[in-house]
Amino acid sequence: MKIDKSVERVQMFNEMWRLYRDYFWDPKMNGKNWEDARRKYIGFLSRVSNRTEFNEVASAMVAELGVGHTSMRSPIDFPDKQRGLGRLGGAFSDGDGDGVMVVEVYDGDIDLAEDRSPLSLANPPIVPRGPNYADQRRTRSQPKLF
Incomplete structure (x- = not known):
């Protein structure tokens, strides 16, 4: 045709x-x-x-x-190699009025730096403590999601 x-x-x-x-x-x-x-x-x-x-x-x-x-x-x-995927790499829950609590970090491919979660690169690190629980650190302001 x-x-x-x-x-x-x-x-x-x-x-x-x-x-x-x-x-x-x-x-x-x-x-x-x-x-x-x-x-x-x-x-x-x-x-x-x-x-x-x-x-x-x-x-x-x-x-x-x-x-x-x-x-x-x-x-x-946007050829396949250039398509970006936004990923914060975590699960969150409402805190106690002091912000948002990280409850899980999804790290992505740990062998590829560009596929790592920004949360896994935090300094000091956010360390998961079991499959569904992460450290209790909270943000001091609400996240701005776009």
Whole structure:
């Protein structure tokens, strides 16, 4: 089967545009005329020759909404070797009002430094005392999770 990349890009663009139209948090699209944005940016697709360029055009259109935490990425942008996985590497429970208590440390692959839990690298170390219990040290402030 032969795939016409230019036709595929137009379909991807229209599907992305429709998903934002139907599911964006603000039904008024932050005051932006979303149909005008589609007409403006779809014209650039005839000059696009690869997925990275497509992503740039699509991201520019999404940027018109003025929301800084939206963007478009493809698997091509993150080959398997570069994909990161955020892991704090522990289990926590509410403390006694003084913060959060570490109850277990998950160390990851101890042979690969990049796969070690940040908690396992703490100084002084957090030392587990049995399978479901770790030292009672508490943080002095609530963690900020993003």
